[in-house]
Amino acid sequence: MEYFSLLGGTKIPAFGLGTYQMTKREVVKNSILTAIKLGYRHFDTAEIYGNQAFVGEALEESGVPRNELFITTKIWMNHYKDVRSALKEDLKRLRTDYVDLLLLHQPLCNYVDAFKELIKLKKEGLVKAIGVSNFENEHIHKLIEKTGVIPEVNQIEIHPFCQRKEQVDYCKRNGILIEDWYPLANAKSKLLDNEVIKEIAKKYDKTPGQIILRWHFEIGHVAFPRATSEAHLKENIEIFNFALNKEDVEKINALDTGKGYDKPVWLKKITETLKKANH
Ligand SMILES: NC(=O)c1ccc[n+]([C@@H]2O[C@H](COP(=O)([O-])OP(=O)(O)OC[C@H]3O[C@@H](n4cnc5c(N)ncnc54)[C@H](OP(=O)(O)O)[C@@H]3O)[C@@H](O)[C@H]2O)c1
Numbered sequence: 001m002e003y004f005s006l007l008g009g010t011k012i013p014a015f016g017l018g019t020y021q022m023t024k025r026e027v028v029k030n031s032i033l034t035a036i037k038l039g040y041r042h043f044d045t046a047e048i049y050g051n052q053a054f055v056g057e058a059l060e061e062s063g064v065p066r067n068e069l070f071i072t073t074k075i076w077m078n079h080y081k082d083v084r085s086a087l088k089e090d091l092k093r094l095r096t097d098y099v100d101l102l103l104l105h106q107p108l109c110n111y112v113d114a115f116k117e118l119i120k121l122k123k124e125g126l127v128k129a130i131g132v133s134n135f136e137n138e139h140i141h142k143l144i145e146k147t148g149v150i151p152e153v154n155q156i157e158i159h160p161f162c163q164r165k166e167q168v169d170y171c172k173r174n175g176i177l178i179e180d181w182y183p184l185a186n187a188k189s190k191l192l193d194n195e196v197i198k199e200i201a202k203k204y205d206k207t208p209g210q211i212i213l214r215w216h217f218e219i220g221h222v223a224f225p226r227a228t229s230e231a232h233l234k235e236n237i238e239i240f241n242f243a244l245n246k247e248d249v250e251k252i253n254a255l256d257t258g259k260g261y262d263k264p265v266w267l268k269k270i271t272e273t274l275k276k277a278n279h
Pocket of ligand 1: 021156
């Protein structure tokens with residue numbers, strides 16, 4: 001496994017397993033336990049995914065020492081007023097006494113005060129690193145201005161069709177590591193069937209998924225595709241035995257459409273309601 005370093009010095013595995021939309025106990029446990037056998041040590045969850053208890057159960061059952069695991073969770077905006085108690089509940093469900101990375105899930109409600117609480121929790125050792133998710137440059141700028149602390153991570157939707165260059169440049173300038181959610185564009189966007197990706201896959205004798213996931217690593221971002229099938233789990237982690245050349249990275253960079261994919265209706269509704277309530 002390859003690692004990146006966060007601003008505060010924490011080492012983070014460059015690759016892991018996402019658990020969004022994995023809600024059934026058996027599915028979560030099977031995926032995590034299979035992933036662990038294949039060498040995964042980094043797991044991304046969130047309170048809103050409703051699976052922390054199953055993630056905790058699987059990680060405990062795996063028998064892997066806690067200090068070899070990297071666990072990320074996220075605080076949903078309804079808990080921005082009580083981040084500390086929300087984290088304590090997360091820890092209980094995850095069966096651990098700290099998380100490696102704690103993120104604010106959305107730039108909504110009073111995210112500045114919530115981030116101040118994250119800073120305290122990090123000082124107390126309940127979390128090793130802190131960051132944000134779905135934050136635009138202006139939100140991060142406000143956090144830095146109000147707290148003097150730079151979030152160590154911004155987790156945003158990034159894949160070859162949606163590359164967010166301005167956000168990436170801003171984060172890189174500030175030393176913020178980017179985590180790419182939806183790394184395979186959820187396998188629904190035709191990204192895996194794209195001719196450029198397929199041609200590169202043929203050249204390296206790899207699958208389209210491996211080419212895309214290697215691209216995330218080549219551009220210096222963390223990725224944690226969700227996978228429930230053993231074949232996908234195995235395929236996805238086998239990206240550290242080859243490298244894309246600069247020309248092929250550039251060919252993939254050229255696929256950017258400037259458009260993202262995931263805006264579930266329920267999230268849109270919550271976001272709009274909260275925006276109205278807060279502004
Ligand atoms: N911060 C946020 O707001 C946010 C939002 C969305 C996601 N995330 C995080 O990012 C993670 C990844 O995003 P995601 O789960 O939405 O989408 P994704 O990882 O891009 O796609 C997951 C889908 O791709 C399939 N798949 C996995 N590997 C494949 C391969 N090698 N070839 C073909 N298909 C493959 C999976 O199928 P099988 O299950 O059948 O294997 C699953 O249906 C999430 O799980 C979550 O942890 C964060």
